Amino acid sequence: MRYRIENMDCPTEEALIRNKLGQVPGVTDLQFNLVQRTLTVLHQLPALAPVEDALAAIGMQAVPLDTAVSAVETALHIAKMDCRTKEGLIRGKLSGMPGVDALAFNLVQRTLTVRHATGVLPDVLAALKSLGFEAEAVATAGGAELTAPVRTRTAWWPLIVSGAAALLAEVVSWLGAPAWLVIALALVAIGTGGLSTYKKGWIALKNRNLNMNALMSIAVTGAMLIGHWPEAAMVMVLFALAEVIEAKSLDRARNAIRGLMDLAPERATVLQDGNRWVEADAKTVALDSRVRVKPGERIALDGVVVLGRSTINQAPITGESLPVEKAEGDPVFAGTINEAGSLEYRVTATANDSTLARIIHAVEAAQGNRAPTQRFVDQFARWYTPLVFAVAIGVAVVPPLLMGTAWLEWTYRALVLLVIACPCALVISTPVSIVSGLAAAARHGILIKGGVYLENGRKLRWLALDKTGTITHGKPKQTDFAAWGEADPGLARAIAVSLAARSDHPVSKAIAVAGQDDAVTVREVEDFAALPGRGVRGQVAGAHYHLGNHRLVQDLGASSAALEAHFSSLEAQGKSVVALLASDGVQAIFAVADTVKDSSRQAIADLHALGVKTLMLTGDNPHTAQAIAGEVGIDRAQGNLLPEDKLREMEALAAQGTSGMVGDGINDAPALARADIGFAMGAAGSDTAIETADVALMDDDLRKIPAFIRLSRATAHVLMQNITLALGIKAVFLVLTFAGQATMWAAVFADMGASLLVVGNGMRLLRK
Numbered sequence: 051m052r053y054r055i056e057n058m059d060c061p062t063e064e065a066l067i068r069n070k071l072g073q074v075p076g077v078t079d080l081q082f083n084l085v086q087r088t089l090t091v092l093h094q095l096p097a098l099a100p101v102e103d104a105l106a107a108i109g110m111q112a113v114p115l116d117t118a119v120s121a122v123e124t125a126l127h128i129a130k131m132d133c134r135t136k137e138g139l140i141r142g143k144l145s146g147m148p149g150v151d152a153l154a155f156n157l158v159q160r161t162l163t164v165r166h167a168t169g170v171l172p173d174v175l176a177a178l179k180s181l182g183f184e185a186e187a188v189a190t191a192g193g194a195e196l197t198a199p200v201r202t203r204t205a206w207w208p209l210i211v212s213g214a215a216a217l218l219a220e221v222v223s224w225l226g227a228p229a230w231l232v233i234a235l236a237l238v239a240i241g242t243g244g245l246s247t248y249k250k251g252w253i254a255l256k257n258r259n260l261n262m263n264a265l266m267s268i269a270v271t272g273a274m275l276i277g278h279w280p281e282a283a284m285v286m287v288l289f290a291l292a293e294v295i296e297a298k299s300l301d302r303a304r305n306a307i308r309g310l311m312d313l314a315p316e317r318a319t320v321l322q323d324g325n326r327w328v329e330a331d332a333k334t335v336a337l338d339s340r341v342r343v344k345p346g347e348r349i350a351l352d353g354v355v356v357l358g359r360s361t362i363n364q365a366p367i368t369g370e371s372l373p374v375e376k377a378e379g380d381p382v383f384a385g386t387i388n389e390a391g392s393l394e395y396r397v398t399a400t401a402n403d404s405t406l407a408r409i410i411h412a413v414e415a416a417q418g419n420r421a422p423t424q425r426f427v428d429q430f431a432r433w434y435t436p437l438v439f440a441v442a443i444g445v446a447v448v449p450p451l452l453m454g455t456a457w458l459e460w461t462y463r464a465l466v467l468l469v470i471a472c473p474c475a476l477v478i479s480t481p482v483s484i485v486s487g488l489a490a491a492a493r494h495g496i497l498i499k500g501g502v503y504l505e506n507g508r509k510l511r512w513l514a515l516d517k518t519g520t521i522t523h524g525k526p527k528q529t530d531f532a533a534w535g536e537a538d539p540g541l542a543r544a545i546a547v548s549l550a551a552r553s554d555h556p557v558s559k560a561i562a563v564a565g566q567d568d569a570v571t572v573r574e575v576e577d578f579a580a581l582p583g584r585g586v587r588g589q590v591a592g593a594h595y596h597l598g599n600h601r602l603v604q605d606l607g608a609s610s611a612a613l614e615a616h617f618s619s620l621e622a623q624g625k626s627v628v629a630l631l632a633s634d635g636v637q638a639i640f641a642v643a644d645t646v647k648d649s650s651r652q653a654i655a656d657l658h659a660l661g662v663k664t665l666m667l668t669g670d671n672p673h674t675a676q677a678i679a680g681e682v683g684i685d686r687a688q689g690n691l692l693p694e695d696k697l698r699e700m701e702a703l704a705a706q707g708t709s710g711m712v713g714d715g716i717n718d719a720p721a722l723a724r725a726d727i728g729f730a731m732g733a734a735g736s737d738t739a740i741e742t743a744d745v746a747l748m749d750d751d752l753r754k755i756p757a758f759i760r761l762s763r764a765t766a767h768v769l770m771q772n773i774t775l776a777l778g779i780k781a782v783f784l785v786l787t788f789a790g791q792a793t794m795w796a797a798v799f800a801d802m803g804a805s806l807l808v809v810g811n812g813m814r815l816l817r818k
């Protein structure tokens with residue numbers, strides 16, 4: 051269950067919530083997102099009332115998000131539901147079901163309206179079926195709207211009154227006005243500007259928590275007690291103002307992030323009844339609908355082109371701003387921009403399920419996984435506040451007792467310490483920076499699945515790369531064909547093409563395509579099987595054949611000196627060579643060549659410049675591997691690897707520092723999972739790549755990896771700057787306080803300044 055908590059501004063409030071909800075039985079985990087101001091509660095409770103009560107008790111305005119985002123009301127017509135007992139039966143079955151919120155029965159109409167989370171409907175229908183009821187959905191009254199974020203309006207009037215009163219208090223006290231006037235003005239200022247601080251502070255103290263409201267309440271009260279009336283008023287006003295400004299700057303950060311990615315238009319032109327085009331809300335467009343886009347329009351939904359050609363700017367998804375040509379059969383993505391022609395496409399994913407939606411989701415989820423620095427900072431903050439608080443008490447009590455110095459003077463210094471005990475700026479600086487980094491990456495078509503990877507990217511020492519499709523285009527073409535020995539070339543080719551046509555492997559595909567181009571007749575293949583890392587086998591007209599690589603030829607004992615020489619000469623040219631074998635030996639030899647992507651060469655050079663070493667891991671033979679590696683400038687190449695060999699290589703690399711691996715994610719899955727950072731290529735078309743990789747590159751441009759590393763470095767810089775700044779200001783005030791030079795209001799002012807600076811600095815990453 052996700053809540054948006056509007057008044058969770060300062061991270062110190064997190065501890066308060068954590069404490070309170072930690073006491074609610076059934077709550078298993080809490081995930082805070084301070085930038086979005088959301089809290090996710092994992093629980094095993096039948097209902098959320100205890101959680102919501104607990105939040106209300108500590109003064110948090112929690113707005114449940116998930117029901118707002120995904121609750122749908124579905125009206126079901128159930129023909130056999132005609133009496134109370136059946137209603138009771140259904141109620142009993144459905145009311146406890148996860149994802150079902152509310153049930154409304156109408157026995158006259160025989161409808162049941164269910165309010166449920168999206169995606170639960172099939173379970174509901176299955177449950178009804180198990181009771182023997184056939185249910186038919188009548189109409190879905192949308193609720194799938196994303197509710198606009200609740201805006202709390204800033205109440206400026208009390209703040210202005212409070213500010214004016216505080217200023218007046220300063221002025222009249224300076225002019226030597228009678229004490230009662232100063233006190234009255236200060237009280238007005240504190241009463242109008244500080245009431246909510248006191249209220250929240252009191253709640254926190256009751257819960258044995260020292261959040262900033264509690265600290266401020268104590269500090270201001272203390273200042274009043276020692277007679278610093280104008281200053282107490284000023285501190286309270288400045289603090290209230292700081293709160294507002296902090297909240298606004300965070301709002302800006304949040305909106306900037308959303309704005310970067312929220313790009314799909316809300317409306318789409320859909321074909322209805324096969325003859326008219328109507329404008330519809332994109333969220334309501336069903337799968338397989340036909341949608342039309344005009345030149346210059348943004349695409350609203352993911353789909354496949356069925357009519358027309360155009361060029362599309364896919365930058366919002368892939369980060370690549372060169373337009374891509376699209377014709378029938380090509381995929382289009384929600385959020386991308388149709389440039390030249392008109393297109394019609396068939397919808398392949400609903401609005402909530404589009405690639406863009408997945409990206410936004412993944413970025414939002416990534417914020418929840420705390421990066422190492424953030425964990426460190428949180429830990430630090432947990433100790434910092436109580437520590438400074440203890441020091442403050444010491445400062446107030448010890449010097450006057452031991453050295454007989456003035457009580458009031460040291461109490462004042464203690465109060466200044468209370469003001470700087472708030473770690474706000476420090477704690478907020480990390481998530482803002484990380485989130486900005488994640489958003490900037492997403493805009494460049496790099497989807498990072500957690501702050502950890504963003505932070506660790508700069509430490510990458512070794513990057514392992516798969517060959518086919520990663521360094522090369524992955525679309526090899528047949529370059530050579532020769533019959534071997536006495537074999538009949540026509541027959542050998544026909545059999546090889548028939549076997550190849552059954553496989554999805556790029557090498558086989560190349561042979562099959564070349565055969566098709568030359569109009570080779572495809573034969574019937576029986577008993578077909580793929581031999582991973584080697585090739586394929588099958589029967590044609592009752593005879594057994596193999597089609598596969600060098601290794602397979604050797605495994606089958608069909609090698610000879612002449613054959614080896616022939617293989618070697620082709621392999622040295624960077625070609626992949628396969629042979630067709632019958633029971634009496636090699637029949638024909640095929641070579642296919644794949645071209646290297648221009649971007650790969652550049653990417654490898656960039657990686658080396660960044661100090662990352664590169665290693666190619668491939669199932670292809672070592673000569674070919676070496677030739678391709680040489681062509682793009684890769685440090686080392688390892689050929690003849692089976693998937694499990696790749697895994698072993700990754701384990702060896704891991705021992706030498708942070709390692710990464712890029713692959714297409716299919717036969718490289720184990721090695722990718724083993725790498726500290728697993729990169730998947732071409733993720734825009736594949737859901738699994740987005741879901742399983744640590745970092746998903748939306749297209750297949752390897753240069754995204756150096757870009758990722760540079761972003762990781764920039765993020766680390768900003769994090770360091772922010773932490774230094776936030777801690778530095780505290781340190782300066784600590785020293786000034788002991789020297790008796792610091793004032794309370796200056797401390798509040800500096801704290802506010804620090805918060806603004808770190809948020810602004812973090813947001814600089816958005817422009818990277």
Ligand SMILES: Nc1ncnc2c1ncn2[C@@H]1O[C@H](COP(=O)(O)OP(=O)(O)OP(=O)(O)O)[C@@H](O)[C@H]1O
Nearest residue numbers: 516517518553555557558583584585599668669670
């Ligand atoms: N189905 C197949 N048809 C033809 N040749 C195959 C087939 N499967 C494997 N081979 C041969 O075995 C070699 C290794 O295959 P494997 O699938 O392990 O690596 P790959 O995916 O081609 O290369 P990379 O690891 O660089 O992606 C290929 O280069 C090819 O020569």
Ligand SMILES: [Zn+2]
Nearest residue numbers: 060262472474
């Ligand atoms: Zn603060």
